[in-house]
Each structure stands twice: as C-alpha cells, then as structure tokens.
Amino acid sequence: MKVTKTSSNINYISKGLESETLLSLYRNMLKPRLIEEKMLILLRQGKISKWFSGIGQEAISVGVTMAMNDDDYILPMHRNLGVFTTRHIPLYRLFGQWQGKASGFTKGRDRSFHFGTQQYKIVGMISHLGPQLGVADGIALASKLKNKNQVTAVFTGEGATSEGDFHEALNVASVWKLPVLFCVENNGYGLSTPTNEQYNCKDIVDKGLGYGMESHIIDGNNIIEVYTTVSQLADDIRKNPRPILLEFKTFRMRGHEEASGTKYVPQELMDTWAAKDPLMNFQAFLMENNILTEEDEVSIKASIVHEINEHLEVAFNEDDIIPNETEELNDVYKTIEYQDVINNSNLEEVRFIDAISNGLKQSMEKHSDLVIMGQDIAEYGGAFKITDGFVEQFGKDRVRNTPICESAIVEAAMGLSIAGIKSVVEMQFADFVSSGFNPVVNYLAKSYYRWNQNADVVIRMPCGGGMAAGPFHSQTNEAWFTKTPGLKVVYPAFPYDAKGLLNTAINDPNPVLFFEHKGLYRSMRQDIPMDYYTLPFGKASLLRTGNEITIISYGAAVHWALETLDNNPEVSADMIDLRTLQPLDVETIYESVIKTGKAIILQEDSLFGSISSDISAGIMEHCFKYLDAPVKRVASMETPIPFTSQLEQQYLPKNKFKTALKELLAY
Numbered sequence: 001m002k003v004t005k006t007s008s009n010i011n012y013i014s015k016g017l018e019s020e021t022l023l024s025l026y027r028n029m030l031k032p033r034l035i036e037e038k039m040l041i042l043l044r045q046g047k048i049s050k051w052f053s054g055i056g057q058e059a060i061s062v063g064v065t066m067a068m069n070d071d072d073y074i075l076p077m078h079r080n081l082g083v084f085t086t087r088h089i090p091l092y093r094l095f096g097q098w099q100g101k102a103s104g105f106t107k108g109r110d111r112s113f114h115f116g117t118q119q120y121k122i123v124g125m126i127s128h129l130g131p132q133l134g135v136a137d138g139i140a141l142a143s144k145l146k147n148k149n150q151v152t153a154v155f156t157g158e159g160a161t162s163e164g165d166f167h168e169a170l171n172v173a174s175v176w177k178l179p180v181l182f183c184v185e186n187n188g189y190g191l192s193t194p195t196n197e198q199y200n201c202k203d204i205v206d207k208g209l210g211y212g213m214e215s216h217i218i219d220g221n222n223i224i225e226v227y228t229t230v231s232q233l234a235d236d237i238r239k240n241p242r243p244i245l246l247e248f249k250t251f252r253m254r255g256h257e258e259a260s261g262t263k264y265v266p267q268e269l270m271d272t273w274a275a276k277d278p279l280m281n282f283q284a285f286l287m288e289n290n291i292l293t294e295e296d297e298v299s300i301k302a303s304i305v306h307e308i309n310e311h312l313e314v315a316f317n318e319d320d321i322i323p324n325e326t327e328e329l330n331d332v333y334k335t336i337e338y339q340d341v342i343n344n345s346n347l348e349e350v351r352f353i354d355a356i357s358n359g360l361k362q363s364m365e366k367h368s369d370l371v372i373m374g375q376d377i378a379e380y381g382g383a384f385k386i387t388d389g390f391v392e393q394f395g396k397d398r399v400r401n402t403p404i405c406e407s408a409i410v411e412a413a414m415g416l417s418i419a420g421i422k423s424v425v426e427m428q429f430a431d432f433v434s435s436g437f438n439p440v441v442n443y444l445a446k447s448y449y450r451w452n453q454n455a456d457v458v459i460r461m462p463c464g465g466g467m468a469a470g471p472f473h474s475q476t477n478e479a480w481f482t483k484t485p486g487l488k489v490v491y492p493a494f495p496y497d498a499k500g501l502l503n504t505a506i507n508d509p510n511p512v513l514f515f516e517h518k519g520l521y522r523s524m525r526q527d528i529p530m531d532y533y534t535l536p537f538g539k540a541s542l543l544r545t546g547n548e549i550t551i552i553s554y555g556a557a558v559h560w561a562l563e564t565l566d567n568n569p570e571v572s573a574d575m576i577d578l579r580t581l582q583p584l585d586v587e588t589i590y591e592s593v594i595k596t597g598k599a600i601i602l603q604e605d606s607l608f609g610s611i612s613s614d615i616s617a618g619i620m621e622h623c624f625k626y627l628d629a630p631v632k633r634v635a636s637m638e639t640p641i642p643f644t645s646q647l648e649q650q651y652l653p654k655n656k657f658k659t660a661l662k663e664l665l666a667y
Helices: 019-044 058-067 081-086 091-098 131-145 164-176 223-239 267-274 278-288 294-317 325-330 352-366 390-394 406-418 430-444 447-451 495-507 556-567 586-596 611-626 645-651 654-665
Strands: 152-157 180-186 214-219 244-249 347-351 371-374 399-401 423-426 457-463 488-490 512-517 525-529 541-544 549-553 573-577 580-582 599-606 632-636
Touching: 019 058, 019 081, 019 091, 019 223, 019 278, 019 294, 058 081, 058 152, 058 180, 058 223, 058 278, 081 091, 091 294, 131 152, 131 164, 131 180, 131 406, 131 430, 164 180, 164 406, 180 223, 214 223, 223 244, 223 278, 278 294, 347 352, 352 390, 352 495, 352 512, 352 525, 371 406, 390 399, 406 423, 406 430, 406 457, 430 457, 457 495, 488 495, 495 512, 495 525, 541 556, 549 556, 549 586, 549 654, 556 573, 556 599, 556 654, 573 586, 586 599, 586 611, 599 611, 599 654, 611 632, 632 654
Parallel strands: 152 180, 180 244, 214 244, 371 399, 371 423, 423 457, 457 512, 488 512, 549 573, 549 599, 599 632
Antiparallel strands: 347 525, 488 580, 541 573
C-alpha cells in the first residue's frame, strides 16, 4: 500500500509498512498523549509537582524508539514520555517516580525523567541537558569495542545545541566514528527564547557539517517519516558505524513547563502547528485508509485509559517514603568489597612517576577491557610520559587520544561505565578539569545516589606547584571535590602509596579523583614491589611517632613536614600522611590528637574552604577537651598561584611551616 494524499494536514507515505505496524505506531503515540492529559489534571490538583509537556511531539519519541532494538540504549529528555511507554515500563513505576514513591526509579531523590534504568536500556537526563550527549558517546564506544553492533540514540532540544557539550560530543563521535543518532527536537523555543535568538544558521543540521557528520532534517510530526527514516539509518550504522545528526522539526504546544505558559508564542503560529498535530492527523490517515475504525479507536483508547487508572490507583495507594538516614548515606557510594593484595617481593627503587605508570600498566593487564583516555596519551605517551609504550602493548582502542574536550571525555567515561567498562581519564593538568567540572560533580558524583548507576571512572589529576608553571598548570584543587558527596579523592605522597592506591582506585566502582603531585614525579624515589598490589582507602599512614604534637598533611606537603622534622630532631611528633581525603581517616587523626594534645595541619592548597578547615573543625568538635592549644592550619596564600619562582616560593607554605610549628609547641 502506498498513500501520497489524505485529508490530513500531513502527507503520509506508508512505504510498505504492514497495517499492524501502523496501528502499533498509533497506539504508542496515543498512550503518552492520554497519560499527559491525565497528568495535567493531576498537576492542577496538586498531586504531582511539575510537568514538562511533550504534547505535539509524540511522533519523535515513539518513532525513534520503535526503530531501535530493545538492547539499544536511548537517552531521552523530559518531553520524551513516548520513549518510556514504548519500552513498556509499567505505568505504576512512572507514576510512582513522579510522585516521589519508592516504586519509582530514584527512591524519591529526583523527579520527572531524571533517572535511568538498565532493565529498559534508558538513561535519563540531568537538568544541565548537554552532558547526556557525551554519555551517549561512551555507551556507543563500548558497543563498538565489544562488537555488539548496537546503536545509541540520544535526545536534546534546539536550545542545548548552543552548549559546549553538544559540540564536544559531536566532535568526539565523529572523530571516533561512533554509532550515535543525535536526535535534536527543534520545537521552536528554548523556554521563551525563539530559535532566531538561539543560533544564526538556517537549520541545526548545518552544524553537523563542521564535524564531517551526516545530517538529516525529518518532519517530527510525521510518525511514518520518523520511524522509516530512523529505522533505515539505524540499520545502516550497525554495518557502517558513524554518528548521524537528526533534526526533527516540530513544535511545543504547551509551556516549557506548565507554570510558564505560552503567551510569548504568536497565536497564528500556535494555530498552524495545532493543525499539524501528529496524533490527530495520523488517526485521520488510518481511518481514511480503513486501517483504523471508530470502534477500534474507542476500544484502544478505553484500554489505555483503564491501564492508566489502574496503575494510578497502585501509585496513589503506595505509602509515602519514610526517610531513613542510614539508607540515604549508604546509597551515596556503591559498596566495594576491598581485596587486599599484599606483595613484598621483587622490590625495586623507582620514581613516583614510574610507580604510577607501573600500576596503571598492571591494572590494564588485570582488567582486560579497561580503557584509558586523555590528550596525547597514545603514541606520545602523555605530557609526562606515564603511558609511554602503552599503545604498543594494549592498542589504540584501549589507549585513546582524545580531542581537547574535557567535558565530553568525562561524559564518555560515564557512558562506558553504564555499558560495563572501566575507564581512566587523564587530565593533562589538574587545572583543566574545570572544563569538565559539570559532569564530574553533577553526573559522576550523583548517579549512584539518584538511580543506582555507578560511575566506574578514575580521573588522574597531575597537580601542584614548585615548578614555576603559573596559575593554570600549578593548582592543587582537591577542595573542589572533597565537598561533593559521591566522589572519592586520593592524594598520595610516596611511590609505594601511589601505585597501591591507584590499583585500588581502578578496582573501585565509584568515581575517584586521583591527585598526583608533579613535583614528586621525578624527585621522589622509593623501594616498591614490582608485582601487583593494593592499598585500602580511608587509612592514613603514621610516618613518625611522638608525644608533643600531631602533624597532619598529604601530597608534597608531607615531605616539607618531614624535612622540617629531620632538621629539628628535638621535636617529638606524630606525623600523619592522610593518603586519601575522601574517605578520610578521622580515627587515626583523633587518636593521635588525644595523645599529643596539639595539632597542626599543613597543606599546599590555599586556606579558606580547604580540607584543613574541615579537619580542624572535626578536631575541635571531637577532641576539644584533650587540646592544649588551638588547632593550627598552615597553607598557601589566598591568591592564585604565581609563575615567577620567587613569588611562588612566597606563595607556598613550605618556608612558613617551621615557624608555625615552633609557635604551636611553645603555646
């Protein structure tokens, strides 16, 4: 059957589709429409808190989802209800999600479509919009590495195409030839801002040209065009992996969310698009061609309405969540069964940098699908040559040079984790993580708490001063992350610790920021086992013992403190190297302070808002009655770190520590 003209306002060409397929397309569009109509009533009744309507855009969600295989991942937005219903998620679970019930997917911790589900191969959005595009890259990369011939579809709106994440994700996907369908729903407005104030090209697909990417414009209100075009493209990129940019022309018939309304939209424009309603027009087409009768339409609608009401009753009757503090805290991190691998044989003196490289190499051997990503890490071996020779041993699939796009690579690492692959991301310098800050603190850190999806990612952070490298290559920015629940932060001071803790970090299924002080790379040597071993997180190292004072430090500052003690042998001190900042070994700290009665904390980071402030506060709260003096903190100046050597020496606290130590001892 081929139809080119109907009484509807959309020109449908059935392209040989069976009647049952056409009816399935209709049913799958009708279902989210009826759910939305019910939700708008419940919103007015105060039974749900917020609603982002996709009325008028159902053809895109349904057509794309039906074109995909069940094991293909889809990353939808908050107007893509049709993705969830077409994947046959039980409605009571969706209703429970929107009401903050336990039957939902986030245990009341997030709302709307801010969730994912491995069971249905759906990964929901976060409010920052753009990061899911890079996550799709990572999922597609995993499919390519595992030769699964899967396609990943990711949705975004026309407004988010202005975000850097969009451009980074497209660039990475194009360079790596990843099987991703970038589905842009161009509905005319980003909240109230029209497209002519969002971008200055004629069509969004024009943006694909700059990335050498195949692009197509699709009538987003024509369900047959959406379904058949996406089906053909998905089948093709299974055989010939590559990304494709799809622009679906459509319109948002209701407000960005219901409270915002649509007064900013000209009525003439609303009327034009109302006449192009994807559901009503398709229904007319089916009836005109005797595929759908009035009796069928009534029966299908009654069945869906009954399902909605039945599942709503289940959700309404479910008890509200009872807050449980222990459960909340336990769900911040995925539980890990730490395996202590001890190896004291085959010792060899190596530099700090060699210990990192050795540990990374042995972890690559241990985890056969572990992927390393970073700028210049392949043939060049990285800025510090830590991965020199890795390409020859592990290949370019697993040792991947990346474009300069920190955000997209962190997001891709998240996508790899969703697809079951561990990864290590090397920031060329820790300073550059600011360009990928959002996905670290909002995606990696929160996903396990939100919907039980861990981020099996280690981000290596070459950091620190003393190299006269200036404000953009010398920061020690651990405090950006120690205050973010869901992240682990490791900061070793010795080669032995660096290797063992790195191995543990890679074994850990949670996101780990692994700080490596550049000043220690080639200056610090130590005998370490050349075979594989691990060290536990959250266990500080007691380097010296004494009775007069407790010195607490980490990273390069540990060596400044040890040098001071060596030059002042009369000082009897407990010297604690924290090794990990999150989790923090408060037990060792408090036991020592209770014994000595005095505490001084030395760090390279500037003082205000730093980890030393929290340690000091903890000591005051838990050890106050044992203190013989105020807790002392010694840190760098409250300025950015300067370039010139003499200014940098003034900035760093190394030369101030001895004076502060003696003053506290004399208190």
